[in-house]
Amino acid sequence: xxxxxxxxxxxxxxxxxxxxxxxxxxxxxxxxxxxxxxxxxxxxxxxxxxxxxxxxxxxxxxxxxxxxxxxxxxxxxxxxxxxxxxxxxxxxxxxxxxxxxxxxxxxxxxxxxxxxxxxxxxxxxxxxxxxxxxxxxxxxxxxxxxxxxxxxxxxxxxxxxxxxxxxxxxxxxxxxxxxxxxxxxxxxxxxxxxxxxxxxxxxxxxxxxxxxxxxx
Amino acid sequence: xxxxxxxxxxxxxxxxxxxxxxxxxxxxxxxxxxxxxxxxxxxxxxxxxxxxxxxxxxxxxxxxxxxxxxxxxxxxxxxxxxxx
Numbered sequence: 350x351x352x353x354x355x356x357x358x359x360x361x362x363x364x365x366x367x368x369x370x371x372x373x374x375x376x377x378x379x380x381x382x383x384x385x386x387x388x389x390x391x392x393x394x395x396x397x398x399x400x401x402x403x404x405x406x407x408x409x410x411x412x413x414x415x416x417x418x419x420x421x422x423x424x425x426x427x428x429x430x431x432x433x434x435x436x437x438x439x440x441x442x443x444x445x446x447x448x449x450x451x452x453x454x455x456x457x458x459x460x461x462x463x464x465x466x467x468x469x470x471x472x473x474x475x476x477x478x479x480x481x482x483x484x485x486x487x488x489x490x491x492x493x494x495x496x497x498x499x500x501x502x503x504x505x506x507x508x509x510x511x512x513x514x515x516x517x518x519x520x521x522x523x524x525x526x527x528x529x530x531x532x533x534x535x536x537x538x539x540x541x542x543x544x545x546x547x548x549x550x551x552x553x554x555x556x557x558x559x560x561x562x563x564x565x
Numbered sequence: 566x567x568x569x570x571x572x573x574x575x576x577x578x579x580x581x582x583x584x585x586x587x588x589x590x591x592x593x594x595x596x597x598x599x600x601x602x603x604x605x606x607x608x609x610x611x612x613x614x615x616x617x618x619x620x621x622x623x624x625x626x627x628x629x630x631x632x633x634x635x636x637x638x639x640x641x642x643x644x645x646x647x648x649x
Contacts, residue, residue, distance in 0.1 A: 405631070405632075406634055409631065409634070442634070448636060449634050449636040449637055451579070451580075451637060452582050452583065453582065454580060454582060455582070456582055456583075456586050493580075495579065495636065495637055496636065497578075497636070520580065
């Protein structure tokens, strides 16, 4: 599988994502946000960080980067697109996923590990999980998922909610930690699976997400 | 040249943690009669347009395309023509 990891000004989990993908023998390339073509790649990863300094709203400026047209084309082609943390914020601002990520309910940046439930184990991103309870690192100040009730109802009905927090650390509507689009090819999540792939670092619960993506 | 002032605030249903913290700060300072505080955003935009109607349309387009996220935010604006 050929994967692109998009580098925006202010991305800071890009190298972690590269490290994780290479651990799974994925042919991964860093691609600048100024590029306009992603047709060579099978999967696109938007990493965490603070693209464009989170100016205006997190993800609001990154959506105008030239690469985002190519990301939209990749979506239209049904390719897998994964937005982690700031990547999730960018995907919502770009309209590739519904809702918005807002400031945590309780003031402050959360850097912790949280227990989560794999609420839909039948997605392209979660199908290898054998257990419904996993633990993943989170690191965000603006991770409170918000959408109106009609959107939440539609997410529930279409089984688009992939991960829910067991303890709602940021006040997200319906405990939502990660969702897909309706077609099921785009995933956005606040927790960091790429930081949980090595036993030596204490957590390997992110591995099944990468295995699910690779498992065609 | 036209001058628009745009005031962005959260919809009523949306929690504003910054507003809550500011309210708590003000209360600690002795301003005990505060019912609520909401923090918003304010923009000043100078731009050229053919006439007032065109300026209004352009400003609303700018606001809805970028300045707000319609999921959670609402806005009002005022607009005037600048003299030479």
